[in-house]
Amino acid sequence: MKRFIPFLILVLILTLFPPGGSSANTSAVLLGSDVLFSQFPQVIKGKKLGLVTNQTGINSKGTSTIDALRREKNVQLAALYTPEHGLDGKTPAGQYVKSYKHPVYGIPVNSLYGATRKPTPEMLAGIDVLLVDLQDIGARTYTYISTLQYCMTAAKEQGKPIVVLDRPNPVGGTIVDGPVLEPEFRSFVGVDELPMAHGMTIGELAQYFNRSIGADLTVIPMKGYTRQMIFQDTGLNWIPSSPRIPDLSAVFGYMATGLGEGTGITQADNFRWIGGDGIDSGKYADSLNGALLPGVVFLPEDKDKMGGVRLQITDPHQFNPAKTGLYALTYAYQLHPFQVPKSGKAKTMFDLVMGSNKIGQYLEEGLSPQQIEQKLAHDLEAFRKLRESYLIYTDIPFMPVEPIHQKAQPSQSQTASSAQPVQTTQPAQTSPPVQSNAQQPNAPGQAQSTPPALPEQPAPGSSLPSEGQNPHQPDASKQTEDKVAYLTFDDGPSPITKEVLDILKQYDIKATFFVVGTSIHGHEDLLKRTIAEGHVVGGHTYSHNYRSIYKDITAFFADLEKGNELIESVTGIKPLVFRYPGGSTNTISKTYQDPARYNSKQTVMSAIKTEATKRGYTFIDWNITNGDARSNKYTPDNALANIKQQVKNQKEIVVLMHDSSTKASTAKSLPAVIQFLKDHGYRFDTIHPEKSTVATVK
Numbered sequence: 001m002k003r004f005i006p007f008l009i010l011v012l013i014l015t016l017f018p019p020g021g022s023s024a025n026t027s028a029v030l031l032g033s034d035v036l037f038s039q040f041p042q043v044i045k046g047k048k049l050g051l052v053t054n055q056t057g058i059n060s061k062g063t064s065t066i067d068a069l070r071r072e073k074n075v076q077l078a079a080l081y082t083p084e085h086g087l088d089g090k091t092p093a094g095q096y097v098k099s100y101k102h103p104v105y106g107i108p109v110n111s112l113y114g115a116t117r118k119p120t121p122e123m124l125a126g127i128d129v130l131l132v133d134l135q136d137i138g139a140r141t142y143t144y145i146s147t148l149q150y151c152m153t154a155a156k157e158q159g160k161p162i163v164v165l166d167r168p169n170p171v172g173g174t175i176v177d178g179p180v181l182e183p184e185f186r187s188f189v190g191v192d193e194l195p196m197a198h199g200m201t202i203g204e205l206a207q208y209f210n211r212s213i214g215a216d217l218t219v220i221p222m223k224g225y226t227r228q229m230i231f232q233d234t235g236l237n238w239i240p241s242s243p244r245i246p247d248l249s250a251v252f253g254y255m256a257t258g259l260g261e262g263t264g265i266t267q268a269d270n271f272r273w274i275g276g277d278g279i280d281s282g283k284y285a286d287s288l289n290g291a292l293l294p295g296v297v298f299l300p301e302d303k304d305k306m307g308g309v310r311l312q313i314t315d316p317h318q319f320n321p322a323k324t325g326l327y328a329l330t331y332a333y334q335l336h337p338f339q340v341p342k343s344g345k346a347k348t349m350f351d352l353v354m355g356s357n358k359i360g361q362y363l364e365e366g367l368s369p370q371q372i373e374q375k376l377a378h379d380l381e382a383f384r385k386l387r388e389s390y391l392i393y394t395d396i397p398f399m400p401v402e403p404i405h406q407k408a409q410p411s412q413s414q415t416a417s418s419a420q421p422v423q424t425t426q427p428a429q430t431s432p433p434v435q436s437n438a439q440q441p442n443a444p445g446q447a448q449s450t451p452p453a454l455p456e457q458p459a460p461g462s463s464l465p466s467e468g469q470n471p472h473q474p475d476a477s478k479q480t481e482d483k484v485a486y487l488t489f490d491d492g493p494s495p496i497t498k499e500v501l502d503i504l505k506q507y508d509i510k511a512t513f514f515v516v517g518t519s520i521h522g523h524e525d526l527l528k529r530t531i532a533e534g535h536v537v538g539g540h541t542y543s544h545n546y547r548s549i550y551k552d553i554t555a556f557f558a559d560l561e562k563g564n565e566l567i568e569s570v571t572g573i574k575p576l577v578f579r580y581p582g583g584s585t586n587t588i589s590k591t592y593q594d595p596a597r598y599n600s601k602q603t604v605m606s607a608i609k610t611e612a613t614k615r616g617y618t619f620i621d622w623n624i625t626n627g628d629a630r631s632n633k634y635t636p637d638n639a640l641a642n643i644k645q646q647v648k649n650q651k652e653i654v655v656l657m658h659d660s661s662t663k664a665s666t667a668k669s670l671p672a673v674i675q676f677l678k679d680h681g682y683r684f685d686t687i688h689p690e691k692s693t694v695a696t697v698k
Contacts, residue, residue, distance in 0.1 A: 028397075028591040029234040030223040032165030032203065033059040033133055037068060040220060040403050043163060045074045050119075050127035052081040052112070052151055055089040056135035056167075056239045065133045065165070070105070077107065078127050083134060083147040084113040085242045092243055113143070117188060118150040121158055130155050130162045135241050136202045137251045138171040139321075140181060141189040141258075141353055144241075148202060149191040149209045156215040156408065163218045166203030166392070170231035170238075170251045171321055173199045173393060178255070178322035180379040181355030185347060190355045195383055196255055197322035200391070201225075207390040207406065214409030221404060224397045224587045230316055233591050244270050253311055255321035256296075256328060262341040262350040265332045268303055274328050275301075275308015278336035285309045287331040291369070295319030323373075329359075330369040340364055389633075396629055397588045401642070485653050485682040487511040487674075488622065489666075490540055490579060492659035493523035493530070499667035500659050501529060507674050510534050512620070512687040513659065514579040517542030517563030524570045531571045536686040538577040538620065539564045546581060550589035552597055553607045557615070576689040577618045584609065584621050618689040622656035626669065632662040636669035643673055647680060654687075 036043065037059075049069060051057070057065040069077045080087065086097040087109055097111040110123045124130065130151060134144045148164070155162040178196025186192070192209055200208065203219040210217050231238060231248055240246040245254065253271030260266060265276040275281070281300035288298040288309060295318035298309040309328075313319050332338070340360035341348035351357045362372045392404065489500060492513060504511055513530055515537055520527060530537055541549055541556075542563035549559045560578060568574040582588055584605065593604035612619055624646045626639035639657075647653065655673070657666050677684075 032220040047128040048078040050079040052132040057133035119154040133165040138169045140194040146191045161216040164206040172230045173227040216408035217406040219404040256324040259325045279307035281307040327369040489659040493526040494661040509684045512536045514540035539575040550592040622654040625656040639669040
């Protein structure tokens with residue numbers, strides 16, 4: 001009976017879960033290719049471009065980057081470069097691809113999986129900029145990221161700028177697991193010290209690779225993407241990335257079933273099945289199901305003369321492909337010990353895939369998968385800390401303000417493990433600023449996600465007031481009552497709130513605080529002080545959890561009211577102004593809205609806005625931000641510089657800042673921000689429901 005339980009589970013599962021593919025009802029994410037043309041066309045204007053791409057290089061509307069570039073009058077597409085599987089993605093794995101002249105475009109199509117895997121000087125001679133648009137699948141062994149690293153190295157050697165158009169990591173950005181590659185096992189299936197599941201987008205990987213390359217690198221980030229998203233959350237359509245990765249089931253199964261190279265343990269059905277000779281399918285399924293691996297059940301299934309299991313992924317958000325692959329390989333060895341391939345002078349493919357020879361040793365020692373996990377934990381933690389400096393996205397929808405640029409650096413001699421981050425700079429903004437969104441706290445145990453640091457050196461005139469400067473002395477010649485600034489702080493209260501209140505009191509300025517209910521406990525005195533000193537407190541929901549609050553209007557207002565009732569119980573005042581988590585124009589709400597009630601035309605956000613008006617609430621957005629929502633690693637000068645870039649003599653500005661516990665630099669920047677706004681003729685005021693114009697400042 002025990003062996004038939006998985007089949008009973010399968011019947012239930014198949015009635016609840018759709019087949020692999022994009023399950024969102026609308027696109028929540030704009031790709032780097034979308035953002036390039038809509039916000040930052042100046043990056044490629046007037047250039048001769050070489051494009052590294054294949055069939056996956058399309059935008060959110062299905063237009064290929066090749067076609068988009070050929071339609072642009074101000075650029076010239078001079079050459080194409082293709083990774084493994086060729087321009088159409090149909091060449092079988094491992095089979096060389098030839099270079100040729102495109103019969104329609106009349107330009108060279110240079111194969112980077114044939115006679116060479118790195119662009120030669122001749123291949124790059126006729127271009128000004130090398131552009132990369134490839135869809136990765138989140139695994140160290142997938143060779144598209146190896147092609148990226150080789151292209152970056154060639155671009156550095158030939159003095160060519162390289163621009164990477166970012167795309168989602170389809171298995172998400174929070175899972176970091178599996179063996180970390182050791183330097184002596186570098187190969188084309190492992191070009192850098194990454195774990196099997198690295199949890200980075202291709203743009204983040206480019207920044208990580210660049211720590212030891214030093215290329216002139218620009219990353220065009222996505223809009224609306226968050227660290228927690230898997231591909232199903234993006235609303236994008238999956239384009240088969242290679243012959244055996246036709247759909248998302250194959251993407252998620254790749255690391256779970258494809259690690260047994262050279263062992264006799266093999267995958268089948270596009271990474272949906274794993275097994276081998278001598279395996280008892282029932283016992284194998286029992287072992288794997290008994291491990292209670294998250295988001296998956298294993299169904300016993302013989303294939304030809306081999307025993308094995310079919311993976312049924314029940315919850316892709318919880319499923320960990322690298323962890324699952326380690327367990328699947330270990331239990332297979334325990335049931336039927338296979339000969340472990342051994343590396344000598346020549347490295348075996350098994351060790352190259354693992355990035356180490358230790359996994360084979362652990363199997364032969366009879367270690368359990370849990371014991372192997374413990375062996376890997378130290379290196380994984382070291383990698384998590386190393387990668388933090390190269391991450392772009394957090395748990396809030398990312399809103400690009402500028403391209404992310406790393407200037408070319410001198411060749412570095414240090415190894416990848418000891419290399420320091422390449423200094424990141426962001427060029428002056430040439431398009432209107434786009435809002436950043438309110439920061440959510442990281443999930444327990446999750447590595448904090450931080451984008452590359454802004455320049456450490458402040459722009460001229462952006463330094464904080466010196467000790468001898470009187471912060472109360474405005475430039476009277478610029479003072480006018482016609483210009484008003486509303487300072488707003490989200491996500492408190494916290495110890496940072498006290499610092500903010502002290503500064504506001506020093507300057508005799510009032511502000512508006514949008515409070516998260518879960519932050520109130522232990523900070524009730526700060527909330528009372530905020531009201532007592534004349535500031536306004538608004539609601540920012542109780543949980544700030546997109547997944548729950550944007551399901552429908554009932555869930556949203558239940559959460560908002562819960563937070564507001566807590567504020568009222570502490571202060572005696574019920575908030576009538578509020579701020580949407582993510583802002584009122586966010587697209588992430590569409591990802592979590594109930595598809596049975598809402599769609600792309602009738603959205604949950606529209607329904608919430610209508611209901612808010614009926615309930616007498618006034619929502620407040622912003623048109624200026626100091627950028628502190630995008631990272632916890634920023635300086636006071638960065639925060640001030642962001643505001644300086646966006647203030648263009650507007651009559652009315654609402655400034656978004658944060659006073660959660662990780663925003664110490666916001667408090668430190670506040671005196672300079674206040675002085676800057678005073679010098680530009682702004683007076684300061686609080687937000688009240690009757691001042692409805694501030695709801696539409698964007």
